Amino acid sequence: xxxxPAQARAKTDAGTSPxxxxxxxxxxxxxxxxxxxxxxxxxxxxxxxxxxxxxxxVDPAEVVFASRAAGEPWICFEQPERAGxxxxxxxxxxxxxxxxxxRFARVAERxxxxxxxACAEPxxxxxxxxxxxxxxxxxxxxxxxALHWSPFAPASLVVPEIAFARRGDETWCxxxxxxxxxDSADDMLARITARLAGxxxxxxxxxxxxxxxxxxxxxxxxxxxxxxxxxxxVELINRGELEKIVLARxxxxxxxxxxxxxxxxxxxxxxxxxxxxxxxxxxxxTLVAASPELLIRREGLRASTLALAGSTGRxxxxxxxxxxxxxxxxxxxxxxxxxxxxxxxxxxxxRHAVWVTMPSEPSVVRIANIxxxxxxxxxxxxEPVDAIELAGLLHPTPALxxxxxxxxxxxxxxxxxxxxxxxxxxxxWTDANGDGEFCVALRCALIEGRVARCYAGVGVVAxxxxxxxxxxxxxxxAALLPVLS
Numbered sequence: 001x002x003x004x005p006a007q008a009r010a011k012t013d014a015g016t017s018p019x020x021x022x023x024x025x026x027x028x029x030x031x032x033x034x035x036x037x038x039x040x041x042x043x044x045x046x047x048x049x050x051x052x053x054x055x056x057x058v059d060p061a062e063v064v065f066a067s068r069a070a071g072e073p074w075i076c077f078e079q080p081e082r083a084g085x086x087x088x089x090x091x092x093x094x095x096x097x098x099x100x101x102x103r104f105a106r107v108a109e110r111x112x113x114x115x116x117x118a119c120a121e122p123x124x125x126x127x128x129x130x131x132x133x134x135x136x137x138x139x140x141x142x143x144x145x146a147l148h149w150s151p152f153a154p155a156s157l158v159v160p161e162i163a164f165a166r167r168g169d170e171t172w173c174x175x176x177x178x179x180x181x182x183d184s185a186d187d188m189l190a191r192i193t194a195r196l197a198g199x200x201x202x203x204x205x206x207x208x209x210x211x212x213x214x215x216x217x218x219x220x221x222x223x224x225x226x227x228x229x230x231x232x233x234v235e236l237i238n239r240g241e242l243e244k245i246v247l248a249r250x251x252x253x254x255x256x257x258x259x260x261x262x263x264x265x266x267x268x269x270x271x272x273x274x275x276x277x278x279x280x281x282x283x284x285x286t287l288v289a290a291s292p293e294l295l296i297r298r299e300g301l302r303a304s305t306l307a308l309a310g311s312t313g314r315x316x317x318x319x320x321x322x323x324x325x326x327x328x329x330x331x332x333x334x335x336x337x338x339x340x341x342x343x344x345x346x347x348x349x350x351r352h353a354v355w356v357t358m359p360s361e362p363s364v365v366r367i368a369n370i371x372x373x374x375x376x377x378x379x380x381x382x383e384p385v386d387a388i389e390l391a392g393l394l395h396p397t398p399a400l401x402x403x404x405x406x407x408x409x410x411x412x413x414x415x416x417x418x419x420x421x422x423x424x425x426x427x428x429w430t431d432a433n434g435d436g437e438f439c440v441a442l443r444c445a446l447i448e449g450r451v452a453r454c455y456a457g458v459g460v461v462a463x464x465x466x467x468x469x470x471x472x473x474x475x476x477x478a479a480l481l482p483v484l485s
Contacts, residue, residue, distance in 0.1 A: 018056050019173060019196045025052040026193075028121065029175065033188050035119040036179030047094065047159065048188075049120035049131045049176040058171045058201060060088030060164035061269075061279075065262040066202040073158045074281040075134045076265060077428060080273040083168045087128045087429055089160030091195075093178045096133060096157045100141050103155040104392025111157065111388065115432035119179070125172030127299070128429060128436075129165035132174070133157040136280065136287075136427030136441065139396065139420040140413070148446060148453065149421035151283035157388075157430075162195065204266035207483070215485040220250040220453070221417050226473070227466035229415040236411070237462045244340050245402035245411060248457030249473050250418045253484045255450045261286050264447075267483050271368050276439035278427060287422055289444035290479055292367055295394055295426050297437040298387040303349065303379045307342035307362075309399040309459055310334035310373035313475050314366065325364040325371050337459045338362050338373040341399040345377055348393050353379040369478050387436035391426040399459065400424040400440060421446060423455035443479040452484045 021029065029050040036048035061076045068074045068090055078086035094114060098106050111133050123130030135157040138144040144152045163174045175196065177188050219226075226249050233245050253259075261279060265288060269277040272290035280287045294306045312328040315321040328334050342358065350356045362373040385393075401424075402408025413419070422441050430436030445454040456476035458469045 017197060017199060018054055018058060018201070019199045021193060021196065022052065025050060029192065030185060030189055032119045032121075033177060033179055033185040036177070037181070037183050037185050039117065039119065039179070045178050045180045047114055047118035047120065047131065047176055048179050049118065049174055051121070051123040051125060051130050051172050051174040053125060054171045054173055057169045058164065058166070060086045060166055060171065061265065062201050062204060063164060063199055064088040064090055065204060065265070066200040067198065068281065071283060075160070075429075076279045077134065077276065078269060078278070079276050080269050084166060085127070086164070086166040087132070087134065088164040089132070089134050089158070089162070091161030092158035093161050093176050094133075094159040097153040097155060099154040103141060104137065104388055104395075107155050107157060108386045108388035108392070111430065112386065112434070114159070118432060120176075120432065123172060123174065126165050126167035126170055128431065129172035130174055131159070131176060131432045132163055132429050132436070133159050134163075134429035136422050136438075137391070137395070137425045138422050139400070139424045140409070143419060143425070144421040146419035146421065148285070148448065149419060151285050152287065152422050156282070162199070205260060205263045207260060207263040207267055215256065216254040217481065217485055218252055220252060223470055225417065227470050229417075230460050230464060230466040230469045233411075233415060233460045234462065234464055234466075237460070242407055242411075243403040244337060244398055244459055244461050245408045245415075246398075246400055246424075246457050246459050247412065247416055247469075248418070248420060248423065248455055249416075249477075251454045251477055251481070253445075253452040253454065253481065255452070255484070258449050259447045259452055259484060261288065261447055264288055264483050272479070274367060275443070278439070278441075280427065285446060285448040287427070287441065287444060287446055288480075289427070289441050291439045291442040291444070292365070292372060293399070293440040293442055295397075295438045295440050296387060296390045298385075298390055298435050300435065301381040301384065303353070303381055303390060305345055305349070305377050305394065307338065307345050307358075307375040307377060307397070307399070308372050309341040310338040310362070311458075311472060311475070312371050314369055314371060321366075325366070328371060328373060329362070329364055333461060333463050334373060335362070337461050338375070340403050341397055342375045342377065344398050344403065345394060349377065349379040352381055352383075352385050352393070354382050355380050370475055384434060386434035387428075387430040387438065391428075391438040395426050396424065420455065424457065443476060445480050445484060454480050454484065
């Protein structure tokens, strides 16, 4: 008899694991490992994997945060209001890393080769179940070079040792191993079952601020530096050298004790249920985000994305809130900034699609503390293009970089004076079929111990006002600063 989620959590908190392999899954895993070892003798290491539905409704984040081992890569990636869609991963049996121009294409090719040779049955579970590679990409080809970003390579996807995918009340588990010549299938099976037996499920903790000591908040650079950068960008635009450029700020939060990442994550998914809420751990550092922006989702030959540009604040008064949204919708500056983004995305997709469709007018989307202009865009691909490659084709959109891209990108780091790292880069996952989804790492923070570095940016166009753009970054930073400070 299946247990209700609350009953399931009670049993797992008490120490009874729901992750024990049934006889069927155990036999399939043993067979997959044995085929991987045999194949590895002929063609080198091969991935072996098996997936099965869990007997109870499990929250992937509750497993990952309770079970992650010190120093191992891990990921939580979910969109709570999309039927509770969630993906979680622990460990890494394969790591795919790269840097420089062409990093998306090279990582995609290596993943295709691994997936094509893998000894793994197609999963019958929800989107994201089965063999996956998860992680992300820095904003710049050579980004994440600063010391605090060093655990995050410019391109880095890992194949989790254990992965979970949930949609609604259905959760599937996938285990993976890399079978090498000379490995023993039985030894690998023993290691996997031991790891599964050690998994735990526990409620995420509540955020518990220090009762007396205060957090210290300060920018990596003074606010005046940011205003000067915006003013310089406006001069370049008015001289005809650019049409738009996106400039970001970095703000540091120094806490009296280590930031409670699990509690921060739980607050974010409660407050930003319509966003992509994520936490990616590498070494001792964690990237957390509550991003409203889908870069690409591929399901078969269907691709979907979201042009998101133009923003304004929220009000507790519904009438004022509606007025702010309507004023943004009628603003020539905001509409032009948005149109640049939507037109570029449509152009890039059309090169690979039978058709591309999007509404003629943007709409206003509201999240907890901000409103945006948004245009959903859908395409039918002319031929399969992997999710990783699609992310590389679209990144960076003018919502993140500028227009024209070739002129804007070299100016960004010089004007900002910071290393964006994975901020504004694609983060997400892809499966063995090339399906998957990547969002843009916005409203994000890089956390290591007691220090959290928060990032926010705005699009600068011809009539941008430096003080107003600085104020807009404060609105965007308000997604994370109150949680971290």
